Each structure stands twice: as C-alpha cells, then as structure tokens.
Amino acid sequence: MAIKEGLRPGGRSARVQESVHSAVRQLLQEQERASVTVPQIAARAGVTPSTIYRRWGDLAALLADVALARMRPDSEPANTGSLRGDLQAWAEQYLDEMSSEPGRNMMRDVQSSQTPGYCVTILGGQLQVILDRYQASGQALPSVDRLINLLAAPTVFRILFGAAPMRVEELYELIEIALQP
Amino acid sequence: MAIKEGLRPGGRSARVQESVHSAVRQLLQEQERASVTVPQIAARAGVTPSTIYRRWGDLAALLADVALARMRPDSEPANTGSLRGDLQAWAEQYLDEMSSEPGRNMMRDVQSSQTPGYCVTILGGQLQVILDRYQASGQALPSVDRLINLLAAPTVFRILFGAAPMRVEELYELIEIALQP
Numbered sequence: 001m002a003i004k005e006g007l008r009p010g011g012r013s014a015r016v017q018e019s020v021h022s023a024v025r026q027l028l029q030e031q032e033r034a035s036v037t038v039p040q041i042a043a044r045a046g047v048t049p050s051t052i053y054r055r056w057g058d059l060a061a062l063l064a065d066v067a068l069a070r071m072r073p074d075s076e077p078a079n080t081g082s083l084r085g086d087l088q089a090w091a092e093q094y095l096d097e098m099s100s101e102p103g104r105n106m107m108r109d110v111q112s113s114q115t116p117g118y119c120v121t122i123l124g125g126q127l128q129v130i131l132d133r134y135q136a137s138g139q140a141l142p143s144v145d146r147l148i149n150l151l152a153a154p155t156v157f158r159i160l161f162g163a164a165p166m167r168v169e170e171l172y173e174l175i176e177i178a179l180q181p
Numbered sequence: 182m183a184i185k186e187g188l189r190p191g192g193r194s195a196r197v198q199e200s201v202h203s204a205v206r207q208l209l210q211e212q213e214r215a216s217v218t219v220p221q222i223a224a225r226a227g228v229t230p231s232t233i234y235r236r237w238g239d240l241a242a243l244l245a246d247v248a249l250a251r252m253r254p255d256s257e258p259a260n261t262g263s264l265r266g267d268l269q270a271w272a273e274q275y276l277d278e279m280s281s282e283p284g285r286n287m288m289r290d291v292q293s294s295q296t297p298g299y300c301v302t303i304l305g306g307q308l309q310v311i312l313d314r315y316q317a318s319g320q321a322l323p324s325v326d327r328l329i330n331l332l333a334a335p336t337v338f339r340i341l342f343g344a345a346p347m348r349v350e351e352l353y354e355l356i357e358i359a360l361q362p
Contacts, residue, residue, distance in 0.1 A: 110342065111289070117344030149335035149355060156342070157334035161291065163298030174330060177358060 019045040020052060024066045033105065038062075064113035067106035068122065077130050083139065084179060086130045087151070091171050095155050099165060107156065123152055140181045150178040200226040201233060205247045214286065219243075245294035248287035249303065258311050264320065265360060267311045268332070272352050276336050280346060288337065304333055321362045331359040 023044035027036050038059050042049040056062040078089040097103045110119045124144045131141050142150075151174055158166045204225035208217050219240050223230040237243040259270040278284045291300045305325045312322050323331075332355055339347045 107342075108292070116342050119342050120344060145351075148338075149351075150331065150358075153338035154330035154334040156338055157329075160341075161288075161297045161300050161337070163301060170326075170330075177331075177361075180358075180361070 016045075016047055016051060016055070020047060020055075020062070021066050021069060024062065025070075036063075060109060060112035061115075064106070064109035064115075067102070067109045068118060070102065070106070077126055079133065083130070083134045083137075083141070084175065086133070087147070087175050087178070088172060090126065090130060091151050091155070091175060092168060094152065095166060095168070095171060098156055098159055104159065107160065120148065120152075123148060142178050147178055150174050197226075197228055197232065197236070201228060201236075201243070202247050202250060205243065206251075217244075241290060241293035242296075245287070245290040245296075248283070248290045249299060251283065251287070258307055260314065264311070264315045264318075264322070265356065267314065268328070268356050268359070269353060271307065271311060272332050272336070272356060273349060275333065276347060276349070276352060279337055279340055285340065288341065301329060301333075304329060323359050328359055331355050 020041060023041045024036070027040060027044060036059075038052050039049050041062070042052055045052075052062060056065060077086060078093075080086050080089055098107065106119075110116050127144045127147045131144065134141060151171070154174060155166055155171065158164075201222060204222045205217070208221060208225060217240075219233050220230050222243070223233055226233075233243060237246060258267060259274075261267050261270055279288065287300075291297050308325045308328045312325065315322060332352070335355060336347055336352065339345075
C-alpha cells in the first residue's frame with residue numbers, strides 16, 4: 001500500500017504511521033475511548049481520513065494496531081538464569097499487563113480487528129526468546145504452543161470470563177504442568 | 182426486583198423474561214445485531230423499555246443473558262462410560278459451539294455484560310456433572326478449575342486470538358495433560 005503513496009514509501013509510510021499512532025495516543029488520553037473518531041484522528045495527525053481507512057481498514061483495526069505497538073516489549077523477557085524462573089517472571093508480568101486497563105482495552109481492540117492472530121505471534125516471539133536461551137542446556141523444552149495453551153490462555157480466559165482473577169500460585173502450578181515432559 | 186412488580190412475582194417475572202428473551206431471539210433473526218435496540222425489543226415483547234433497563238441494566242447485559250440461556254444445555258454431558266471419553270465428548274462439543282457464530286456472539290456479549298463470571302459458573306457445572314460420575318471410582322480426579330484452565334481456556338483463547346483454530350488432536354493432548362495426577 002505504501003508503495004502507491006510516494007517515491008520514498010518507507011519514509012512517508014513510517015511518518016504517517018508514527019503521526020497517526022501518536023494522534024490516537026493523545027486523543028485516548030484526552031477523551032473517552034468511545035468518542036474517538038477517524039476524522040478526529042486524521043485532523044490531529046495531519047492526514048486525510050481516507051489515508052487512515054486505506055491503511056488500517058477501520059477504527060477498530062487502528063486502535064488494535066496502536067495497542068499492539070504499545071504491548072510489543074521494548075526489552076527481552078527477564079533472564080533469571082533458569083527456564084522455570086524466566087517463565088515465572090514472564091507469566092507474572094503478562095498477568096499484570098493483561099489485567100491492567102490498557103491490557104483489557106487491547107484485548108477488546110484486538111478481538112475487533114481483522115488480524116487477531118498477530119497478538120499471538122508477538123506472544124509466541126517472546127516465549128521463543130526464553131526457550132532459545134535453554135536450547136543447548138540438554139533439558140526437554142516445552143513448545144511455544146504448549147506455553148501459550150497452558151499459561152497465556154488461562155490467564156486471559158480468567159480475566160475475560162472468570163469471577164476471580166488468576167492467583168500467582170495458580171500460575172506457578174500451571175508452569176509446573178507446562179514443564180512436565 | 183420482581184417482587185416490586187406484582188402480586189405473583191414469580192409468575193409475572195417469568196413471563197416478562199420469556200417474552201423479552203423471545204423478542205430478542207426473533208429480532209436477531211430478522212436484522213443485523215448492531216441495529217437491535219432496547220425500545221424495539223420492548224415493543225416486540227409488549228413491555229416498557231424501563232422494564233428492560235430495570236431488570237437487565239443495558240442492552241449488552243440482556244444480549245448476554247439471552248445468549249447464556251441458549252448455551253445452557255438442555256441435557257447432561259454425554260456419558261460414555263469413562264472420564265476420558267466424557268471429557269473428549271464434552272471438549273469437542275464445546276469447541277464446536279464456541280467456534281460457531283452464536284458461540285462467538287455469546288463470547289462477545291458476555292464480555293460486555295456485568296457478570297461475565299456467570300459463564301464460567303455454567304461451564305463449571307457441566308464439568309462437575311462429569312466428575313461426579315466418577316467420584317466413587319477410586320481414580321484421582323482433576324478439579325473443575327484444572328479442567329477450565331487446561332481445556333476451556335485454550336479452546337476459547339485460540340478462537341478469540343489465534344491464527345488457526347484448535348485441532349481435535351490438540352484438544353485430546355490437553356485432556357491427557359489434565360488427567361495426569
């Protein structure tokens with residue numbers, strides 16, 4: 001899409017993305033989420049609404065993209081020196097982030113977006129970084145899918161549908177199950 | 182609430198519930214979900230909008246209540262003669278139901294409702310029925326929470342956020358994990 005837009009597609013495309021994301025972040029701080037509109041975002045970002053529709057499809061997809069960009073971690077998962085310790089640190093942080101207001105909003109936006117699977121791709125990437133640290137250790141490693149099914153899924157399910165949030169002890173029990181050969 | 186409304190609260194309350202639920206089901210068949218309104222439902226059900234607001238709070242809560250009533254199973258989970266077989270039958274049916282259009286709508290409505298935990302209560306009740314069949318068998322039984330974390334949560338997480346749906350073989354592997362002591 002960006003290629004249609006100019007001679008230096010990467011440059012212009014990246015600038016549009018940054019100014020639109022920044023406009024969304026500002027507007028979400030200033031007003032109720034439900035009242036933010038595409039024309040408003042376009043005006044703040046200095047682009048036309050059709051630029052936004054062409055690039056993101058709709059408001060839900062744009063909000064999801066902004067939320068995912070925010071969730072994409074700046075740094076690698078904590079390295080504690082053991083697989084169990086790394087998973088405990090990662091799972092506790094994931095529980096905290098998803099339980100927070102921005103985390104809940106992100107889950108809502110991602111569900112309304114056209115590419116909800118992108119979220120699991122980011123998640124899987126983080127878990128793969130942890131597993132890669134222990135590839136040479138000789139211990140049997142769980143698969144990324146197993147970790148997503150046994151750690152991420154129950155954490156999110158309980159936030160979205162549970163009567164009570166997941167306790168850290170429960171999360172640790174799930175890590176022990178995931179580590180069983 | 183029903184007590185305020187008449188001399189035979191159970192009778193009137195049950196009739197209001199049935200006519201409102203029935204109006205919602207009809208309207209959802211006739212028109213787009215996003216265009217259904219509380220005044221429309223009230224007109225079809227022969228009640229005032231304030232009756233609906235008083236009883237359900239808002240449209241999202243009402244839609245969730247209707248969806249949950251529909252999901253609440255008419256019959257007990259299949260009895261195959263073994264815990265493993267019962268869980269396999271239940272999990273496959275749960276995967277089918279949640280992947281369907283009504284299932285996805287229900288998950289969306291329940292998330293917007295004030296009492297999302299109600300959904301897990303129904304789920305837990307179904308799983309408890311299965312476990313109760315094997316209480317006297319002497320085998321070690323998983324807890325309901327374990328089954329929700331290891332079976333229901335990954336199924337739903339993959340539907341909401343995954344790039345590909347859960348395969349039945351994966352579901353069976355998760356059942357084996359849940360059955361490990």
